[in-house]
Amino acid sequence: MSYGTRKPHFVLVPLFAQGHMIPMIDLARLLALRGMVVSVVTTPRNTARFKAMIDRANAAGLLIRFAELRFPCAEVGLSEGCENVDLLPSEELARNFFAGLNMLREPLLVYLRQQCSKPSCIISDACCPWTSEVARELRVPRLVFHGPSCFFLLCTHNVSKHKSGGHLADAFEPFLVPGFPHKLEVVRAQSLKFFDYPGWEKLRDEAAEAEASADGLVINSFRELxxxxxxxxxxxxxxxxxxxxxxxxxxxxxxxxxxRGNNTNVDENQIRNWLDAKETGSVIYVSFGSIASHSSSHLIEIGLGLEASKRPFIWVIKEKEMSPEVASWLSEGFEERTSWRGLILKGWAPQMLILSHPSVGGFMTHCGWNSTLEAVSVGVPMITWPHFADQFLNEKLVVEVLRIGVALKINMSIPRITGDSEGLITREEVEKAVSELLDGGAEGEERRKRAKELGEKAKKAMEGGQSCEDLTLMIRHALELAEEGRLPVHRSSS
Structure with missing residues (x-):
C-alpha cells in the first residue's frame, strides 16, 4: 500500500483517567515507532502530565503531538481544571465529567478538519462512544481501545446475558459464568460492564453501540496471557x-x-539507591492507583501491617489521602520506627521504575488492569485488594486462574470501596498477606516461578512475538480501510 510521501496519521482519543491515558500514550509510542504520525487528544491539564514523556519521544525522532482541546468545565458544572477523573472532588460529579467529554465531539471535528494531514484512523477509548460520529463524518476507520482485560470483557459480556432477575437480593449470590472457556464463579455486583449502573443506562447503550459499529477492537494484553x-x-x-x-x-x-504518567516530585536516584541496598525479591511495593482513596483508619491498618511484617516496603500515599490524622500518625512514630526498611512516597510514583527493580518481590495493588499488567510484564507476584469496576474480576484472573497472587481479603462482599469505607481490612490481614507472598514455602516459590515465566512471555510478545504481529495486522487493517474511505462509495461501519 503506497501513501507516497504522506505518513499515515493515527488519532488517539483516551478517556481522561490515568489508567486509560497511560496505555494510550504507550500505544502512541508504538505507532510512532512504526513510522506513523500520531495525534493524542488531550486538554491543558492532561497535556502537562505527559509533556515530558512526549518531549522525549519527539527528541528521539518520533512524530507524536498533542491535539489539545479546552475541556468545558464550566458548561457542565465543574470547577476549572477538573479535566481528569482523579481531579474530581467527588464521585457524584462523574456524570458531569462524562457530559463534558461528550461535548468534545464538535471541537475535535473542527480541529481535525483544520489539519493538513487527514486522519487515517481514529483509535478511541471504549468510554468515549461519541467518537463514532467524528469518524463517520470524516469517513475514516475507527478502532475501539479497551482498557480492561479481555477476561473482564468476556466475563461481563456473558454475565449480562445471564437471566437471574438482577434483583438486589441476587447481587452477591454466586453463579457460574455461562459460555466461559472454563469454570468461573462470580457474583453479579462485581461482574458488571462499565456504566452498567442505575442512571448510566444511556452511556452504557452508547458504548455498546460504538463497540458494535467499530472496525475492530484493540486491547492491552497478550495472547500468551x-x-x-x-x-x-x-x-x-x-x-x-x-x-x-x-x-x-x-x-x-x-x-x-x-x-510515565505524571510529573513526580520524588527523586528517582533516591528510590534507585534505596532499592539497590535491599536484597533481591525482598521489597513489597504498595500502591492503589490514582483514583481509589482510603479512610485514615485503613491507611493506618496498612501501615501497621507493613510494620508487623518486618519486610522492606515502598508505600505510595496519595496527596488527597494525607489527612491531618494520617500526617500526624506518620510523623509521631511510624516513619521513625520503620525508617531503616520503609520508604514512603507522597504523590505520584514512578511505578515501572520500582516494579522492574530486582529487589521488588511483590506488589500490593488495587488490581487496575494497567497496574496488574505492569506487574505481569516484569514477573512480580501480587497481593490483591480490588476497589471497584473491573478490579474484582482482575483479582480472580490473578489469584484463581494465573495463580500469581494472594488475596488480601477473601470473598469481599462489596461492590465498591470508597474513601470513607471503614473496617474492611486489618493489620493482621496485611501482615499475613505480605508474609504469604514473600515467603509462602513451596507454594510461594511456585507462585514466583509462574510470575517470572509470564514476565518472560510478555517480553517475547513485545520483542518480535505475537503482540508485534498483532500491531502490524492492526495497522494494515486500518490503512486498508482508510484507502477504501477515499473512494466515493460510502463504507458501512458494521
Missing amino acids: EAAYIDSYQKALEKKVWAIGPVCLSNNETGDEVA
Whole structure:
C-alpha cells in the first residue's frame, strides 16, 4: 500500500483517567515507532502530565503531538481544571465529567478538519462512544481501545446475558459464568460492564453501540496471557480483536519510566539507591492507583501491617489521602520506627521504575488492569485488594486462574470501596498477606516461578512475538480501510 510521501496519521482519543491515558500514550509510542504520525487528544491539564514523556519521544525522532482541546468545565458544572477523573472532588460529579467529554465531539471535528494531514484512523477509548460520529463524518476507520482485560470483557459480556432477575437480593449470590472457556464463579455486583449502573443506562447503550459499529477492537494484553478469552470475545462480538501489549514494555528507557504518567516530585536516584541496598525479591511495593482513596483508619491498618511484617516496603500515599490524622500518625512514630526498611512516597510514583527493580518481590495493588499488567510484564507476584469496576474480576484472573497472587481479603462482599469505607481490612490481614507472598514455602516459590515465566512471555510478545504481529495486522487493517474511505462509495461501519 503506497501513501507516497504522506505518513499515515493515527488519532488517539483516551478517556481522561490515568489508567486509560497511560496505555494510550504507550500505544502512541508504538505507532510512532512504526513510522506513523500520531495525534493524542488531550486538554491543558492532561497535556502537562505527559509533556515530558512526549518531549522525549519527539527528541528521539518520533512524530507524536498533542491535539489539545479546552475541556468545558464550566458548561457542565465543574470547577476549572477538573479535566481528569482523579481531579474530581467527588464521585457524584462523574456524570458531569462524562457530559463534558461528550461535548468534545464538535471541537475535535473542527480541529481535525483544520489539519493538513487527514486522519487515517481514529483509535478511541471504549468510554468515549461519541467518537463514532467524528469518524463517520470524516469517513475514516475507527478502532475501539479497551482498557480492561479481555477476561473482564468476556466475563461481563456473558454475565449480562445471564437471566437471574438482577434483583438486589441476587447481587452477591454466586453463579457460574455461562459460555466461559472454563469454570468461573462470580457474583453479579462485581461482574458488571462499565456504566452498567442505575442512571448510566444511556452511556452504557452508547458504548455498546460504538463497540458494535467499530472496525475492530484493540486491547492491552497478550495472547500468551489471555488467548482463550480473546478468541471467545472475537467470536461473541464477530469482531477482530488485536492484543498489542503489554504496552508498558514500549518504554524501556529510565527517563520514560520516571516521566510515565505524571510529573513526580520524588527523586528517582533516591528510590534507585534505596532499592539497590535491599536484597533481591525482598521489597513489597504498595500502591492503589490514582483514583481509589482510603479512610485514615485503613491507611493506618496498612501501615501497621507493613510494620508487623518486618519486610522492606515502598508505600505510595496519595496527596488527597494525607489527612491531618494520617500526617500526624506518620510523623509521631511510624516513619521513625520503620525508617531503616520503609520508604514512603507522597504523590505520584514512578511505578515501572520500582516494579522492574530486582529487589521488588511483590506488589500490593488495587488490581487496575494497567497496574496488574505492569506487574505481569516484569514477573512480580501480587497481593490483591480490588476497589471497584473491573478490579474484582482482575483479582480472580490473578489469584484463581494465573495463580500469581494472594488475596488480601477473601470473598469481599462489596461492590465498591470508597474513601470513607471503614473496617474492611486489618493489620493482621496485611501482615499475613505480605508474609504469604514473600515467603509462602513451596507454594510461594511456585507462585514466583509462574510470575517470572509470564514476565518472560510478555517480553517475547513485545520483542518480535505475537503482540508485534498483532500491531502490524492492526495497522494494515486500518490503512486498508482508510484507502477504501477515499473512494466515493460510502463504507458501512458494521
